[in-house]
Amino acid sequence: MERTDATPDLVVGGEIEMAYGAARPRLREYVLGYRGYRLSSDRPRRRLEVPTDVVTLTFGFDGEIRLTDAVAPADTASFGSVFAGLRRTATVAEHSGRLHGLAVSLTPQGAYRILGPALGDLGGRWTEAAAAFPGRGPRELAERLCEAPTWKLRFALLDAYFDARFAAGRLWDPSVTWAWEQLRASHGRTPVRTLVDGTGWSRRRLEQRFREHLGLAPKQAADILRLQRALLAYERRPGWGGARIADHCGFYDQAHLVHTFRAMVGCPPTAFFASRHAAEAPEPTDRLAGRVTTAIQLVDH
Template sequence: MARSTLPTSAPETVLGTPAAPLRRYVLGYRGYRMDLRRPRRRLEVPTDVVTVALAFEGSMRLTDAVSPAPAASFGSVAAGLRRTATIAEHTGVLHGLAVSLTPQGAFRAFGSPAGDLGGQWAEPGDLLGPRLRALTDRLADTPSWPARFAMLDGYFAALFAYGPDWEPSVLWAWHQLRRSHGLVPIHALVEGTGWSRRRLELRFREHLGLAPKQAAGILRLQHTLGVLAAREDHPTGADLATLCGYYDQSHLDRSFRGMVGCSPREFLASRGGTALPAPTDRVAGRVTSAVLDPGAA
């Protein structure tokens, strides 16, 4: 089922829920159509989500928000788990849709290339070649969002039917990290899997594209952002550090800046500025985004 979150005269955002058998692997679909006549910049924070965005019109310039480098331009793009935030900018004209996958779902759909996506942006065609380009064309020619989402259901159901599974020990370790919001000690994962630390890291990189410690940092950051977003009283830095498993406020601030490129308070302010459009998080239940002033450096 799809629902429009904005009137038709405004930029259009439509959310789609995947068919029930797919929800273990697909977190959701998001269709969008914008014709703003002015640039739009968004800050996309690290999440435990693999995103495949299929463009019908327009392109995006992507830059690392923490260690700026020359921007990379994409029409369609696949983004694996990244431990640093991304600044995404477009001209204001953008039409397409995005699929949000769990890391396990990305591996089942794409196989070993999913691990190569860790920390990277890539053309989706590099994963599935002409098949994905043909799918994008078919989706663009389909007249309604519900029909597009149904087409995606069929496409991913076929991929998942024969795709590879995670190794059981990787799945167990990932569940421990998620359950603890990234706070379970890595040595406990080593002991639980019976692997060496080196083998655990190698298997994580093959399956998720990141080492266990990096994946844990993303989960802890997401927990921190969730606490910030849910608490109307906005806990102090010291209280937030205690709630989210940091040594102290200084540790929290260093870790947050090292992953997002700003302080927690600055991030909250960027989400709540009255002069800018309200942010739309890309995935239900996760804090993913803030809309930035297009004139900001």
């Protein structure tokens, strides 16, 4: 694959076209990035997507993707376009090898500005994108995105859509914002008791407000942030070993880290990173820079 000179946000190869775009500056507090893709392989693909603090809105132009909970595989569904809120457990995403669409990465605050308390009603479940948003706006946007002749025009359409939606949307409760910032700054290590004391709410009220704003309880949100820190430590500090990573990330010991990792990702860290490093897939592995999000697997017919 090579990055073209004429369009520096475009990566092309024999089976793949990937386009990356940043939202206009005033949107970047809420929109982390756009990622367009066109895959034309005859080999099925499987991606193991670990929990992150990112909400994803995917517009499918061609092809369908099957999503399965990596820990509870009975939870599975297929989508053309899909809205995926924060989830405490990993997702297995599979498709035929031929797929065309565009994914938007949103902060939880950005998702809330569009959906309001309805975000909490989704409870971290996947849902057809059009069903998650009121009115015909998303359907019309999806049609216009599909018909647009270039990725640049598609990203501009998204900028205009989010500009309008955020202007009319609801902001997070300031106390939820404070509590979320405490969790993010500590990579999930701030005790819930500290959040209760800082907001002045009861533990029950704190959980209710978190579920409304993020779709998860504070403890579940903290688990995601702590897992992300552990994933980065495994990726960037291979010489540390599990015991040191566990201590660095706030786990009791290595056994606690491995148990939590398995409960959230569906496999131990060794298996996840072995799969991640062994795959020879043409597309980039991670969905966002600075995060470990994905292990890619090729699937035999």
